[in-house]
Amino acid sequence: MSVKLVVLYTQPGDVAGFDEHYLGVHGPLVDKIPGLERWESARVVAAPDGGEQTYYRVAELYFSDPAALEAGLASEEGQATAGDFQAIAPPGSRMFVAAVED
Amino acid sequence: MSVKLVVLYTQPGDVAGFDEHYLGVHGPLVDKIPGLERWESARVVAAPDGGEQTYYRVAELYFSDPAALEAGLASEEGQATAGDFQAIAPPGSRMFVAAVED
Numbered sequence: 001m002s003v004k005l006v007v008l009y010t011q012p013g014d015v016a017g018f019d020e021h022y023l024g025v026h027g028p029l030v031d032k033i034p035g036l037e038r039w040e041s042a043r044v045v046a047a048p049d050g051g052e053q054t055y056y057r058v059a060e061l062y063f064s065d066p067a068a069l070e071a072g073l074a075s076e077e078g079q080a081t082a083g084d085f086q087a088i089a090p091p092g093s094r095m096f097v098a099a100v101e102d
Numbered sequence: 103m104s105v106k107l108v109v110l111y112t113q114p115g116d117v118a119g120f121d122e123h124y125l126g127v128h129g130p131l132v133d134k135i136p137g138l139e140r141w142e143s144a145r146v147v148a149a150p151d152g153g154e155q156t157y158y159r160v161a162e163l164y165f166s167d168p169a170a171l172e173a174g175l176a177s178e179e180g181q182a183t184a185g186d187f188q189a190i191a192p193p194g195s196r197m198f199v200a201a202v203e204d
Binding site for chain 2: 003004005006040041042043044045046047048049051053054055057058066073094095096097098099100101
């Protein structure tokens with residue numbers, strides 16, 4: 001069963017500074033996580049339900065199964081990425097593991 | 103620029119009833135939306151940040167560009183899907199449009 005880490009970033013105070021770090025530093029850290037099959041980054045542009053644009057970015061990291069995700073996050077590269085997340089994620093940002101349905 | 107509709111469902115009171123409707127009724131409605139390139143459904147299984155497991159499901163509907171998404175949601179099939187979302191989505195569920203980065 002394929003799984004993904006879903007990362008929801010809330011709105012940063014300094015959007016340009018956040019993007020610069022996210023794209024220039026954080027992305028390359030994600031790329032190095034062992035066992036990562038692929039990842040997708042997206043920027044929220046609208047909230048069609050009429051609610052608040054709570055999140056600024058959505059990132060999803062795909063792994064073949066829960067064990068691969070766990071090993072990837074526990075690796076040195078995974079820990080470096082998690083540390084960088086802690087450093088840049090605006091308050092209220094969240095992280096979930098989700099089982100992908102075929 | 104590829105875009106996706108990101109749908110975050112909060113925890114349903116009746117998980118079995120929700121899943122039955124979501125998989126048996128809602129999914130087939132999504133399948134019929136014109137212009138939809140693909141969609142992915144995932145069930146949240148953990149919150150590794152130690153926070154609340156706020157969401158129960160994450161669905162993502164992919165379109166080739168913002169115009170295709172808009173047309174798909176405005177179509178009869180899109181409106182039927184939106185109506186069904188209103189009927190089944192637990193309070194606090196959200197919907198965002200996100201620009202997918204290559």
